[in-house]
Amino acid sequence: MNWFISALTSGVGRKVIMALTGLFLILFLIVHLLGNLQLLKDDGGQAFNVYSHFMAHNGLIQLISKLNFFFILLHAFVSYTLYVRNKKARPVGYKVNGAAANSSWSSRSMTLLGTLIFIFLLVHLQGFWYAFKFGSGIPTVTIDGVEMHDAYKWVAEAYANPLISGFYVFSMIVLAFHLWHGFSSAFQSLGLNHVKYTGFIKALGYAYAIIVPGLFAIIPIVLYLKR
């Protein structure tokens, strides 16, 4: 077991944890997005409500959701330990810093971007997860004889507030920058860098970083305009 712990706690091992948890979150976001896009359907929220009800009452989905929480916390915790280690590695900084000439802003700002995402997640989970699970006062609807939360109405009311929808759009821009570097970086951390496919991974990463947060951001914008 000793070798296993020492492997995972080494700097390289921590990078592997960052990459694996990051890639899991990337896959999770696709599923999450496909669900959310139903908010844009012009059916008074029926499809979204049925979907939300299903997600909240399916054992497998609930298990994956627990795992997801764990991975987010692990990703954030490990990134914090690396941040501390990396800060210690340079106690005296440069007077003139030429970093802009040799690396991208997003690659140098992963900790800032990740922290903003973390704050977003706290707000997001408080409003849309905690409230549904433990809160009261959520409106209900009956669809096909099943009484369920009117999740659509709750979300639409939240997005009608420009502060909330604005915060969501801003956070998706932050996520886009995090993934602009993070997507291909995860493959590099796993040791996957080769002329045969690295160009493709980079292109896919840039596309993902624009399209996925972009589609997420469209939802609050549309619901705000429809309010």
Next chain:
Amino acid sequence: MNLKLNIWRQKDSNDKGGFKTYQVSDVSPDMSFLEMIDVLNEDLVKKGEEPVHFDHDCREGICGTCSMVINGRPHGPKQGITTCQLHMRSFSDGDEITIEPWRARAFPVIKDLIVDRSAFDRIIQAGGFVSVNTGGAPDANSIPIAKEVANEAMDAAQCIGCGACVAACKNASAMLFTSAKISQLALLPQGKLERQRRVEKMIWQMEAEGFGACTNTGACEAECPKEISLVHIARAHREYIAAKACSKNV
């Protein structure tokens, strides 16, 4: 050319140090950067002041000794060259140039622009070699190596151990340096025998020296005077993962 230089001056490793400003005049654009500092130093010696201490040896870009951060860039603004190969024609008359030592916990300043890079030696000592009993020189081509493999190993072997990768990295990570040796030896048949032990020991030593972790920013690759690629860091990660999973070192 006339230039204004802000240079880091530090008496010894215990001194706090600070920047001092100097004027140098009549610098020829054909001088190398180090020759420009030589001119300044002659001036300082004449005035009875302590000259600026800096590391240098071959002055032809092969030893990796010359080490300074010039306007925030290790080895200055040009790609693929060391400080000794940088010429003053890359600057303009009246420029202000800030010169700092490599900055990393694992590279403590000894004096002025000179840092102690023996951490790199200890990383190599941990496993950056092939154990063979020296005897007579073996026959050439007795071990066949495919041309593409030899090329890639040679690309990694170009590392001159200057430390610009550490100086450029926002985390002061030595991953490019360490991985270049891991990758070079893992590619060659002679190095394959000890590859698992090598990667485990070298990475362990690198972290023990207090270098930071890699964030894949690519700053090292961009500033490396030998343009060593991130591909070698990826190979070192593969070697590490494979060694941790399969080596006998429990």
